Amino acid sequence: MARNTFESWIPEEYDSQVIQRVTQMSAVEALASPVPMSSDSKSIPRSAGVGVSLVDKGGAYSEDTSSNDDITLTAKKFGKAIRIAEEDIDDSLANIISTKQVDWATSYAKFIDNATLAVNAAPGSGVPFTSVYYQLTQAASGLGYGANDNVTVAASAGVTYDDLSDVMSAVEGGDYFDLSRTVVIAHPSFRGTLRKIKDDQSMPVFVRGQQGDAGSPDTLFDLPVQWSLGAKAHATATDAPTGAPLLFVINRDFLRLGIRSGPESIFIDGRDGLSALTDESILKMRSRRGFALGHPKAAAVLVGV
Template sequence: MTMGRNTYEAWIPEEDSSEVIQRVDQMSAVESLASPEPMSSNTKSIPRSAGVGVSVVDKGGAYSEDTSTNDDIVLTAKKLGKAIRIAEEDIDDSLANILTTKQKDWATSYAKLLDNATLAVSAAVGTGVPFESVYYTLTQANAGLGYTANDNITVAGSAGPSYDDLSAVLGKAEGGDYFDLSRMVVIAHPSFRATLRAVKDLQGQPIFVQGQQGDRGTPDTLFDLPVRWSLGCRISATATDAPSGKPILVVANADFLRLGRRSGPESIFIDGRDGLSALTDESILKMRARRAFALGHPKAAAVLVGI
């Protein structure tokens, strides 16, 4: 979206075909793969079913009743945004559209921050931590869901992820009731690419196959599962667009990556010729998105921690 030199009275949402939305979808695995949940308020409760059992019913016999317990997941929208000061001279003198450039730069950082916050943050919700990430969720015990802390986390050895490590982490996700081959995805930090290219099975065949790029391309695959790469997949104590901890590889049923969408990405431009900013000849571009996230069930995902 190209923004003119006007003061807007309301936030302007990005159109689906805008360069900002295209950049976010390209850079954020969670934004493009997770199961979307439209939100019309700050919070939304969505059901988490424990499943329904089936048993044999003899002719003329009584149906047994299902005893599975159900609960819900509460999605709470958090604001992810930034204000950008731009000198009036840069707007007037620049041959390129500096506002469009800043919007695309924000989209790149937003994509990394969102993936980091939803997949790799190691702490509970609090200051700087908007959601319970997949990694954090898998480190916590949940007796009600029958999950033991760290059960679905595999830590690579000092030499880096091996064939056994990669097979083990996929096995964690494949061994539960939440495996669905048509919906399973791998999301990993790009630093895993070099390791994966060198790993082969007992027949000497690569387990990682690079896809064909382009409009009609095919994704990279690991053990035949599609792989998306994310720069946000590094462990960090708080959500950041520049994580520096150990890289992780996430295997998950995408239906259980629940992404609440309250609003945005959207922007507002405050002209430097109005208001307090008029004293400095600077305009302000603010950009934000309001998102919520939860992992639907800890057994629907597994994580491999790299080196």
């Protein structure tokens, strides 16, 4: 009889090390509005709003002509397979599986953030989504957004107080600003720069939060900051981006993350006949996600040095 062990996909429970690691490392997984997906694509209606006009006594109401549309989430698969020698499996199966799952979760967290936030190219080979950064560099005339309207680029001398003020103002001055829902997502390399910037009263604009279970987050101009190692520009989605560090100011309600499945894993035992010539087992891990920014005016980006 063939031996079958863990021969089905195992969803990672929400208190598992994998989920904890993903949400600790990924700003998008932690902050975005989750959208359950029961197929590989899902359309989300987008309201264009409703105007208001003065109505005279006994007068006729004018009719709103705003054009509604939608955004589409398309699920993409992120995964990896690991071959493990039978000798190692016999020695410490649980430790190997757990260690590799957490290792994958770390890389996945950086990858999903880079894919959704920081890729500087259009969807295509190696680019699963229209990232926030790329969308902000493109004109969307139907939405009243011009190319790079909400993009601030720091000079070669480094990020300044005015740069930070400009990127904040780009969101604060629009219809999609909600102080209670606005967050900052930034690459950790900004930390050293931000610690040195003060306002004209010599007060720091960046305040380090109190760590721990009952602690508070770091803040920038009183907005909570989530750090992400994936928040660097890159031509394709990767867990090791090499471009300029990015700082985003975003209304988190407009980060829409489609949840199709995962993270989940499967262990295929090499002794079941599938890998009989190699004495190797395979650990596969995957997650399927979709993503879209609800409106370009809900976000702004500072491109660092």
